[in-house]
Amino acid sequence: MTPKILPQKEDNRPIGVFDSGIGGLIALTALAKALPQEDLVYLGDTARVPYGDRSPEIVKNYARECVQFLLDHSVKLIVVACNTVSAIALSEIEKISPVPVIGVIKPAVSAVSAVLLTPGYKKIGIIGTRVTVQSRSYEHEIYKIHGQAGLLIYAQACPLFVPLIEEGWHEDPFIYPVAEKYLRPLKEEKIDALILGCTHYPLLRKVIEEIMPGVVLIDPAEEATKQTVQIIQQYASQNAYKERQIECYVTDLAPTFVRMVNQFLGVSPEAIRHVSIG
Ligand code: DGL
Numbered sequence: 368m369t370p371k372i373l374p375q376k377e378d379n380r381p382i383g384v385f386d387s388g389i390g391g392l393i394a395l396t397a398l399a400k401a402l403p404q405e406d407l408v409y410l411g412d413t414a415r416v417p418y419g420d421r422s423p424e425i426v427k428n429y430a431r432e433c434v435q436f437l438l439d440h441s442v443k444l445i446v447v448a449c450n451t452v453s454a455i456a457l458s459e460i461e462k463i464s465p466v467p468v469i470g471v472i473k474p475a476v477s478a479v480s481a482v483l484l485t486p487g488y489k490k491i492g493i494i495g496t497r498v499t500v501q502s503r504s505y506e507h508e509i510y511k512i513h514g515q516a517g518l519l520i521y522a523q524a525c526p527l528f529v530p531l532i533e534e535g536w537h538e539d540p541f542i543y544p545v546a547e548k549y550l551r552p553l554k555e556e557k558i559d560a561l562i563l564g565c566t567h568y569p570l571l572r573k574v575i576e577e578i579m580p581g582v583v584l585i586d587p588a589e590e591a592t593k594q595t596v597q598i599i600q601q602y603a604s605q606n607a608y609k610e611r612q613i614e615c616y617v618t619d620l621a622p623t624f625v626r627m628v629n630q631f632l633g634v635s636p637e638a639i640r641h642v643s644i645g
Contacts, residue, residue: 378603381406381614382595383442385433388416389533389624390566391448394471394588396631398446399613401596404605406612408440412644414618417529418451419496419565426498430456432645434464436616442466443603446595448588450564451496454504467598474590475562476508482583483513488559492582493522494549495564500524505562521556525549529567533623537570546574554579562587615639 382402384395388411395409410433412418418426430452437445445468447453447460453470461468482488493505500522509520527545536542553561560583563569569586576584605611615628620641628634 376602376604378443379406379605379609380441380443381408381612382444382446382599383408383410383437383440384446384448385410385412385437385452386448386566387411387418387429387451388413388566388621389627390529391588392624392627392631393566393569394446394448394591395613397588397592398595399632401592402599404609404611405599406605406614408437408442408614409616410436410642410644411615411617411624413621413624416533417496418449419498419529420526421498423455423498423502426451427456427459429645430460431463434460434468436642436644438464438466440614444469444595444598446591447471448566448591450566450587451498453587454495454499454502454564469591469595469598471587471591472504472508474594475564475585475587476505476512477594478585478590479509479560479562480512482560482585483518485559488583489517490519490521490556490558490560492553492556492558492561493520493564494525494528494553494561494568495522496529497524497526499564505564519556521553521558523549523553525565525568528571529565532567532570535623537567537574542571542574543578546571547578550575550578558582560585616642618642618644 382405444466447470450471453472457470506520562585615634625636
């Protein structure tokens with residue numbers, strides 16, 4: 368395995384973030400807010416989204432290519448915003464990356480651990496893409512820490528959520544019957560907490576809260592951001608006296624991406640660069 372080079376204090380290299388598409392912009396926005404001095408490089412593999420219905424081998428290949436792209440941009444740390452990639456390709460990425468890699472699964476499971484401290488809380492739900500759910504990566508990580516005794520985990524793939532959100536329908540009344548159908552089995556099990564195990568799902572937070580009131584919602588991107596902030600503040604802050612840069616690269620100039628990156632981060636369409644990888 369390639370040894371990890373932990374970045375040093377006053378490290379002015381950017382942080383790299385990648386996702387299969389637009390969903391990772393939510394993580395990027397959280398990072399940009401939490402670390403206002405840090406330069407950021409984002410890669411959205413918009414030409415090949417969705418990853419969540421592809422075979423694990425294809426996803427691993429795509430992930431390696433995204434990581435190489437970020438390494439070629441001299442990043443000091445890589446945030447894998449994509450749950451599907453984090454679920455099945457994190458160890459492959461760690462093998463090829465000389466810089467630290469933060470996926471979304473372990474940070475989300477730390478939040479699960481906090482929930483499980485509440486007396487009587489023992490039922491956890493997970494929603495994600497087909498690949499993420501079939502990998503059982505969240506379950507493995509939770510069981511590794513907490514064991515299986517007394518803990519009940521229910522997972523549900525929600526493949527229609529991504530295209531509906533990409534269509535901008537996350538606040539449309541049309542999303543409710545779809546969400547109700549996917550969430551019904553978890554609701555019937557009376558889960559205590561639900562992992563929003565896909566980059567896009569935090570955009571459905573309001574809808575899910577209405578359908579499942581009282582359930583603790585865990586956003587893996589938010590948790591991964593907390594972990595990134597800790598590492599950066601401990602080892603690798605940027606020089607605070609310069610203006611920060613956010614570079615956005617996409618493998619296809621998808622209109623939704625252009626709109627969202629402008630809405631979330633104020634990055635102008637002209638500043639988004641179209642690249643080929645792989
Ligand atoms: N980024 C993916 C995830 O978090 C969702 C979109 C896709 O299927 O590529 O799992």
